[in-house]
Structure formats: structure tokens, C-alpha cells
Amino acid sequence: MNRIFIVSFTGNATPQTIKQLASITHDHGGKWLVSKVNFLEELVAGVIKVEIPQENEDLVKDAFCDHEGLLVKFSKAKKHIQNAESIYKLRLDSADRAGIINEISHALDRQNIYILDMDCQRVFVAGGGGVSSSLFTANMTVKVPEDVIIDDVVKDLETLSNGIRVIVES
Template sequence: MTQTFIVSFIGNATPADIHRLTTITHENGGRWLTSKINYLEDRVAALIKVEAPEETTQYIKEAFLAQPNLLTHLTDCENQTEIRNTEYSIRIDANDRAGIVNDITHLLDSQRIRVIDMNCQRIFVSDVNGVNSNLFIAHISIRLPQNLYIHDIVNELKSLSEDTKVMLDK
């Protein structure tokens, strides 16, 4: 029998520290199902979904908690039977404007769409003719309820403004 849990941590850690945690997990029969690890200057923040045999789960959890420079939180997961084909990655390009992230998240939330990951960037664009503008780019991973179709959601997102382009990432 296996157990699944999510580890979240923030603090100071080198790539070698992260590698040590993956090694401990692997050597004890576990595996990282999903991991999001981000560095910002000298800090790291991470979310990791771990699956491990019941008999080694506590040891793996203790290894994460024992890291002296990390503030760590563990959350047990229930076994879920999610349908994987309802997950999509989309890219949204538009002229930047106040409230664009709010409009996107409100639309997704109103449809009960689960945002798995969202990465937004704003890029200043200038050309030799003196045209200056800000471009908004978002990469979003979403999970749709079974009664929704991705092409309907793409069309709704496109309707947020005339210049909004929405693409399904492969």
C-alpha cells in the first residue's frame, strides 16, 4: 500500500540539498509525482507531491522536516481517481491592461475550472517607429470539470478583449 502527501517548503537550500531529498525518497521506495521548485535570489520555494510505501512514508517525511534552513509543511492526500485527459495547458497573449489577471481567474473560477499552475509575464515592446506597448503573456495549466470542453473555454478567454489570443499548448 502506498501513501501520497504534499511537501511545501521555503527557505535556503542548494540544488545539492534538493538532490539529497530526492535520493532519500528514491532509496526508500518513493517517488516525486509532481514538483514545482523555484529559486528567487538565494531563496527556494517548493511544492512536491510524493508517493511512497506506507512503511517508509514517515522516514521520508522526517527527512524533509529535518532540513535546518527550510520551513516545511506536510499535507496528506486522499487517493483520488482523477481523469487525466481533462488537464490542459494554454497560453494567453494580450495587450497588458489593469485587471487582466483578475479577469482571467474570475472567468476560470466561475466555470469551476481548477488552475494547476499559472505563470504570467509582462514584456515591454518598443520598435524603431516609436511604438511602445506592454505585452501580457500567461502560461496556465488547468483541469476542467467533466461537463466542460476546452474549445469553449478558449473561446470565452478570447472574448475578454479584441486583442486576446489563446493557444492550446501541446
């Protein structure tokens, strides 16, 4: 019987550390169902949903805990099956401005759209003649209710301001 848990961690680690943890999980019959790992300067923060045979659960959990410099917490989880037809990946590109993430969140919330994942980046662009700007990109995975049409969601997001472009990637 397989067990599912969520491990969250913060602290000092390298990409090699994460690779080792993934390898240990795989070598013991497990897999990472969902993972989000971010490196900020010399620190890492991560959340991973792990499925593992029950007999190997403690071994894999110990592997996470044995890394010095990582603060690790485990939570029980259940297998969650979602309707794939209502899950979309969107990319939103825009000139950056204050409050844009808040506006996106409210626009989606008004239509009862659930944000499963949102990864935002701001890029500074230096232009000719001393003109510079900042570009904003949001990669999102959203769950859309059955009665909402994705093209309407795109149009709604694009009306937040001039120059916003939304692409449905899948």
C-alpha cells in the same frame, strides 16, 4: 503499502538541494507525484506531493527537515484520480495590463472551470524608437466540466481584450 503526503517548504535552498531531496525520495522507493518549486532571489518556496513506501516515510520526511534554513510542513494526502479527458493545458499570451489575472480567473470561474495550476510571467520588451511594452504569458492546467467545450473556453478567453491569444497545448 504506500503513503502519500504533501510537503510545503520555504527558506534558503539551491537547485542542488532540491535535486538531493528528489534523489533521496527516489532512492527510497518514492516519487514526486506533483511538484511546484519556485526560486525568488535567494529563497525557495515549494509544494510537493510525495508517494513513498510506508517504511521509508519518516526517512524522507527527515531529509526535508534536516536542511537548515528551510521551514517545512507536512500534510496528509490521498491518491486523487481525475478524468484525463477533461484536463487541458492552455497557454495565454497577451499585452500585459492591470487586472488580467483577475479577468482570466473570473472568466474560467463563470464556466465552473477549476484551475489546477497557473504559472504567470511578465516580460518587458524594449522596442525601437524608445517604445517599450510588457508581455504577459499564463501557462495553465485546467479541469473542464463535461458539458463545456474547450474551443468555447478559448473563444471566451480571447474576447477578454484585443490581442489575447490562447493555445490548447494538450
